[in-house]
Amino acid sequence: MITASMLYSFSCCPHRVTLDLFGDPTVRDPISPFVQLFWERGHAFEVDTIKNLGVPFLNLRDVPLAEREELTSRAMVQGEELIYGGRISHSNLLGEPDLLRKTDDGYIPGDIKSGAGLEGTSEEVTGKPKKQYALQLALYSDILQRKGSALTRDSFIWDIHGQEVVYNLSERRGPRTPHTMWEEYEDALETVTGISKKAVETQPGLIGECKLCPWQSHCRREILRADDLTLITSLGLSKRSGFPPEIRTVQALADADIETYIQGKKTAIPGIGANTLRTFHARAVLQKMPNAIPYFTDPVDLPRSPIELFFDIETDPFRDLCYLHGFVKREHGNNDSEEFIAFTADETTPEQEKAAFAQAWEFVQEYSDAFVYYYSHYERTTWKKLARRYPDVASEDDVIALYEQPRFVDLYNDVVRSKMIWPTHSLSIKPLAKSIGFQWRDTDPSGAASVQWFNDWVESGNVTIWNRILQYNEDDCRAMRILADELRRLESS
Numbered sequence: 001m002i003t004a005s006m007l008y009s010f011s012c013c014p015h016r017v018t019l020d021l022f023g024d025p026t027v028r029d030p031i032s033p034f035v036q037l038f039w040e041r042g043h044a045f046e047v048d049t050i051k052n053l054g055v056p057f058l059n060l061r062d063v064p065l066a067e068r069e070e071l072t073s074r075a076m077v078q079g080e081e082l083i084y085g086g087r088i089s090h091s092n093l094l095g096e097p098d099l100l101r102k103t104d105d106g107y108i109p110g111d112i113k114s115g116a117g118l119e120g121t122s123e124e125v126t127g128k129p130k131k132q133y134a135l136q137l138a139l140y141s142d143i144l145q146r147k148g149s150a151l152t153r154d155s156f157i158w159d160i161h162g163q164e165v166v167y168n169l170s171e172r173r174g175p176r177t178p179h180t181m182w183e184e185y186e187d188a189l190e191t192v193t194g195i196s197k198k199a200v201e202t203q204p205g206l207i208g209e210c211k212l213c214p215w216q217s218h219c220r221r222e223i224l225r226a227d228d229l230t231l232i233t234s235l236g237l238s239k240r241s242g243f244p245p246e247i248r249t250v251q252a253l254a255d256a257d258i259e260t261y262i263q264g265k266k267t268a269i270p271g272i273g274a275n276t277l278r279t280f281h282a283r284a285v286l287q288k289m290p291n292a293i294p295y296f297t298d299p300v301d302l303p304r305s306p307i308e309l310f311f312d313i314e315t316d317p318f319r320d321l322c323y324l325h326g327f328v329k330r331e332h333g334n335n336d337s338e339e340f341i342a343f344t345a346d347e348t349t350p351e352q353e354k355a356a357f358a359q360a361w362e363f364v365q366e367y368s369d370a371f372v373y374y375y376s377h378y379e380r381t382t383w384k385k386l387a388r389r390y391p392d393v394a395s396e397d398d399v400i401a402l403y404e405q406p407r408f409v410d411l412y413n414d415v416v417r418s419k420m421i422w423p424t425h426s427l428s429i430k431p432l433a434k435s436i437g438f439q440w441r442d443t444d445p446s447g448a449a450s451v452q453w454f455n456d457w458v459e460s461g462n463v464t465i466w467n468r469i470l471q472y473n474e475d476d477c478r479a480m481r482i483l484a485d486e487l488r489r490l491e492s493s
C-alpha cells in the first residue's frame, strides 16, 4: 500500500522510501532522541488540540485498526460532521487523515501539525504551502474522490499557531512553482509506486535530511564508496540528476575539462550556472588533493579590534523560544583573555526570553567598537524575530541597522561560502573547525542534541544538563574564534 508517510519520506529523500521498504533493518541507526522528542511533541500537540476542540466530533483514534476503516466509511455515509482519527483506502492507497470534515462538496481531509502551516512566512511575505504536507493531504483527497466521498481538492492544516491553513490542491504552491500541488502529487505517487514495485531505482545522497535519518550511517558508507557528487557542498539531489553520465563521481568532476560544459553564463547542466559549476569543480579538485588546504577565491579583510566577540545563540523550536545568547570575548588577540559570557532565560517564559534578549542587546551596545563574529543568518533572523516580539527592547529596524554595521561579520556567508574553496563535504562550522584541529568537549555536539538537552533540563531541572548546554554553546563560540584565526592565517600566508 502507498501511505501518506511514504509520500512524506519521498519529499525529503526518495532513497528513504527504498530503504524503508527493502533495506536491511539491522543496519539502521537507533532513532535519535531528537526525532523521538519531535514525535512526542507532535503527539502531545494533537492530543491537546483535540481536547480543546469545543465542537462535537466522532473519535475513531482508539478503535482497533481492523475495524477503523469500516467505521470511518459508515460515519461518512451517516453524515458525521467531523471525524477524528479515521482510516480510508482505495486500491493500493491507504490514508489516515487526522480529520475528515463534511462540506457541501463531500468530505475534505485535514491534518493537525505541530509546525507552521506555511513555509517562508515573514512580516513582508505570506508563506506558501509545504510540499510534504500537500503530498499527504493529496493522497487523502485522492482516496476520497475515488471512493466518491469528495467532489473537491480542498484540504486543510490545523497548525501550531492555532490557524486553519487551507490547501487548495488544484493551485500551485507558489508563483515560481511550475506545477500545481495535485500535479506534484501525481508525479510523487508515480515514482513512489515505481519504487514499491522495484521499477524505479534510487541512490543515496549527502543532504541535510541525512542528519536525522536512521539510515544515515549506512548511506554515508555507500555515498563515500560511490564517491558520490553530493559529497560536494551545495550539490544536492536535483543538481546531481542533471550531470551527464561521464560525470557521476567527485573524481570525474575533478578530472573534467569543465570549460567545455560552459557557454557564457550558462552550462550544459540544467539548473547550474557557469560560476556555480566552476565552484563545484574547484571543490572537487580540492577534495581529491592530498593534504588539501582551503584557499580564498576573492580577497577578504578580517580586521582585528581590541575586543572581539564570537556570538552564537541557542533556541528551542518546539517552544519557539530563544533561551541563550552566548559570547566569547577576547581582548587584544590574546587567547588567555578569553571569557565566556551567556545571557540566558532560566525559565521558558516570555518574560525570561525578553530579559535575556535585553541583556544581550545591551552587551553589544556596550562594546560598540568590538567586531562581532557569527556563523550564518540564524542569529540575525532570530534577533529580528525577538525585536518584533519585544519592540521595547529594540525595534526590528534597530536590529537590521546593527547587523548592517561593518563590524558584524557573518563568517559563513561573507567569507567561507562566497569567497573560499574548502575540501570538506560541508561548510558547517563543525566540520570546518574540526578540520583545523578544534574539538568540542561534548561527545555528541549538535544543534539537534542541544534541543533535546534543553527539553530534558526543563523537565528535570538538572544542573548538569544545563551546564552541558552552556559548555556546548561556549565551544560553538570558541570554534568560531579558531576559524577566524585560521582564516587570517590563510589570508596572510
Ligand code: SF4
Pocket (backbone or CB within 6 Å): 012, 013, 014, 015, 016, 017, 019, 203, 204, 205, 206, 207, 209, 210, 213, 214, 215, 216, 217, 219, 220
Ligand atoms: S540517510 Fe540520507 S540518503 Fe539515506 S535515506 Fe536517509 S536522507 Fe536519504
